[in-house]
Amino acid sequence: MILNPQLFLVSLLGIGFGGYWFVLGFREIKSRRIIQDIATSRIATGAVGTQVEIKGKVESQRSEKIPAPVSGFDCYFYSIEIQRLVKTRNSSYWKKLDQFYSSPGFFIDDGSGARAFVLVEGAEIIRSGGVRYLQSRSNRLDELPVSLKQALAQNQNQFKRFRFKNTSWLLSQEYRFVEWRFSQGQKVYVMGFADSGITPPKRIKIKFEQFLKARKLIQTNPKLQKKFDSNQDGVLDSGELEVGAKRVAQHWAVKEATTEPKNRPQAPRMIFRKKPGCPFIISDQTEHHLVREMGMKAGLKVFGGPVIALISGLYLMMAIIKPSL
Amino acid sequence: MSTGVYIFLGVVGFSGLALIAYFIIIYNGLIALRENIKKAWGNTDVILKQRYDELPKLVSVCESYARFEKGLLTRLMKAREHYFQARSIGKKAKASSEISGALKSLFAFAENYPDLKANQNFMQLQGRISHLEESLADRREFYNDSVNNYNIRIQQIPDVLIARFMRLESQEMFPIGDEERKDVNVHIFP
Numbered sequence: 123m124i125l126n127p128q129l130f131l132v133s134l135l136g137i138g139f140g141g142y143w144f145v146l147g148f149r150e151i152k153s154r155r156i157i158q159d160i161a162t163s164r165i166a167t168g169a170v171g172t173q174v175e176i177k178g179k180v181e182s183q184r185s186e187k188i189p190a191p192v193s194g195f196d197c198y199f200y201s202i203e204i205q206r207l208v209k210t211r212n213s214s215y216w217k218k219l220d221q222f223y224s225s226p227g228f229f230i231d232d233g234s235g236a237r238a239f240v241l242v243e244g245a246e247i248i249r250s251g252g253v254r255y256l257q258s259r260s261n262r263l264d265e266l267p268v269s270l271k272q273a274l275a276q277n278q279n280q281f282k283r284f285r286f287k288n289t290s291w292l293l294s295q296e297y298r299f300v301e302w303r304f305s306q307g308q309k310v311y312v313m314g315f316a317d318s319g320i321t322p323p324k325r326i327k328i329k330f331e332q333f334l335k336a337r338k339l340i341q342t343n344p345k346l347q348k349k350f351d352s353n354q355d356g357v358l359d360s361g362e363l364e365v366g367a368k369r370v371a372q373h374w375a376v377k378e379a380t381t382e383p384k385n386r387p388q389a390p391r392m393i394f395r396k397k398p399g400c401p402f403i404i405s406d407q408t409e410h411h412l413v414r415e416m417g418m419k420a421g422l423k424v425f426g427g428p429v430i431a432l433i434s435g436l437y438l439m440m441a442i443i444k445p446s447l
Numbered sequence: 448m449s450t451g452v453y454i455f456l457g458v459v460g461f462s463g464l465a466l467i468a469y470f471i472i473i474y475n476g477l478i479a480l481r482e483n484i485k486k487a488w489g490n491t492d493v494i495l496k497q498r499y500d501e502l503p504k505l506v507s508v509c510e511s512y513a514r515f516e517k518g519l520l521t522r523l524m525k526a527r528e529h530y531f532q533a534r535s536i537g538k539k540a541k542a543s544s545e546i547s548g549a550l551k552s553l554f555a556f557a558e559n560y561p562d563l564k565a566n567q568n569f570m571q572l573q574g575r576i577s578h579l580e581e582s583l584a585d586r587r588e589f590y591n592d593s594v595n596n597y598n599i600r601i602q603q604i605p606d607v608l609i610a611r612f613m614r615l616e617s618q619e620m621f622p623i624g625d626e627e628r629k630d631v632n633v634h635i636f637p
Contacts, residue, residue: 144461144464144465148465148468148469151469151472152472152476155472155476156476156479159479159480159483159596159597159600160483160596161483161487161589161592161593161595161596162589162592163589164589166582167581167582167586167589168585169486169487172486234585424465428457428461428465431457431461432454432458435453435457436453436454436457440450
C-alpha cells in the first residue's frame with residue numbers, strides 16, 4: 123500500500139479527534155448524571171456554597187428592554203460571539219474570537235420570594251434555537267447595522283483578538299456575529315456553583331455633587347467643623363475640610379447603596395458563577411429535554427469517537443506496518 | 448496478524464476503557480448522591496434546630512396569659528422533648544410533625560386572645576416561626592427529592608450492580624405526619 127501524505131495526516135487527526143470525542147462523551151455523561159442527580163432548589167431557601175440547580179424566569183438588571191444588535195428584537199439580555207472564518211487546505215471552520223454580553227448577567231426569579239443572579243461568563247449555554255447571525259468581511263464593517271456597530275464600539279476595549287476597524291480589501295477576512303438573547307419572563311434552567319448574595323461594599327466611589335454638598339454642610343455646621351479640626355487649632359483649614367467632606371460624602375454614598383427603598387429590587391440571595399471543575403449550564407430547555415439531548419450527544423461521541431479512531435488507526439497500520447512485514 | 452484481529456483488539460480496548468470510565472462515573476455519582484442526602488438532611492436539621500430553639504420563648508410569652516390553654520403548651524413542649532430525644536431521621540420527622548401540628552393549633556387558638564395577638568414579642572415569634580416553617584417545607588422538599596433520586600438510582604440498571612457492590616441501601620424520606628394533616632378545631636369565643 124502506498125502512503126498518501128494527505129491521508130496519513132487525516133488519519134493522525136482522526137485518531138486524535140476520535141480519542142478526544144471519546145473523552146468528551148464521558149464528560150457529557152458525567153454532566154448529564156449531575157443534572158439528573160441534583161434536586162432542584164428554591165432560591166429563597168436553597169443552600170449555597172455548593173453545586174445548585176434552579177429553574178425560574180429571567181429578569182434583567184435594567185428595567186427597560188434593549189434591542190438585540192443583530193436581530194433587532196427587544197430583549198433583556200443578549201450575547202454576541204464574534205467568529206472568524208478559518209480556511210485550511212481541505213476545510214474551513216468558524217473560530218471564536220471574542221464574546222460580549224449586554225450586561226454581566228441576569229436575575230432569575232422562581233417565585234420563592236428571592237432572586238438569584240447569574241454571571242454568564244464561562245457558562246455553557248444550551249439553547250433550543252433562536253440564534254441569529256450576521257456575516258461581514260472586515261473591509262465592510264462600516265456597513266453593519268447601526269445597533270451592532272454601537273455595541274461593538276462600546277465593548278471594543280474588552281476584545282482580545284477582534285479589532286473593530288475596517289481593513290483593506292486585500293487583507294480582509296470573513297467575520298460572523300452570532301447573537302442569542304433572553305427576553306423578560308423567559309423560563310431558564312441554571313445548574314452551577316452558587317455563592318451567597320452580594321454584600322454591599324464598604325467603600326463606594328463618591329459623586330462630586332455629594333462631595334460639594336458635604337463641604338458646604340461642614341462649612342455651615344460648627345459641630346462638624348470641630349469634629350474635623352484634626353490639629354485642634356480652632357480653624358478648619360482647606361486640607362481638613364477636604365478630608366471631612368470626603369468622609370461625610372462616603373458615609374452618604376454607603377447609606378444610599380445599602381438602604382433598600384421600596385422600589386429598589388432586593389439583593390440576590392444566590393450568585394451563580396463559573397468555578398473550575400464544576401459544570402455551569404444555562405439553558406432555555408426543560409431539564410427533561412436537556413438530559414435527553416445530552417444523552418444523545420454523549421452516545422454519539424462515546425461510540426462515534428472510537429469508530430473514527432479505529433478506522434484512522436487501521437488505515438495507518440495497513441499503510442505503515444503491513445508493507446514492512 | 449490479520450486486519451480482523453486489529454479491529455477486534457481496537458474494539459476490545461475501547462470497550463474496556465469505556466467500561467472502566469463508566470464504572471468510575473457511576474461509582475462517583477452514587478457517592479455524590481449519598482453525600483447530597485447527608486447535606487440536604489444537615490440543612491433541614493439546621494432549620495429544625497432553629498425552630499426548636501424558638502419554642503421556649505413562644506411558650507413563655509403565652510404562659511404570661513393566665514387564661515391560655517395549658518394543654519396546648521404542654522403538647523408543644525412534649526413534642527419538643529420528643530425531637531430532642533429523636534436520633535434517627537424517621538423519629539426526628541415524626542417529632543417535627545408533632546411540633547408543626549402543635550404550633551398550628553397554638554396559633555389558631557391565639558386568635559381568641561386579642562391581647563396576646565397584639566403582643567409585640569408574640570408577633571415577632573409568630574413571624575419568625577412561620578418563616579422557619581416555610582424554609583422547612585422547602586428544605587424538606589429538597590431532601591425528599593434528593594432521597595428519591597438516590598433511591599431510584601440504586602435500583603436502576605447498571606447502577607444497581609455497583610450499588611450492591613457498595614452495599615448501598617434505600618434511604619428514608621421526610622414525610623408529612625398525621626399531626627400536620629389534621630385540621631385545627633378552633634373554638635372562637637362569642
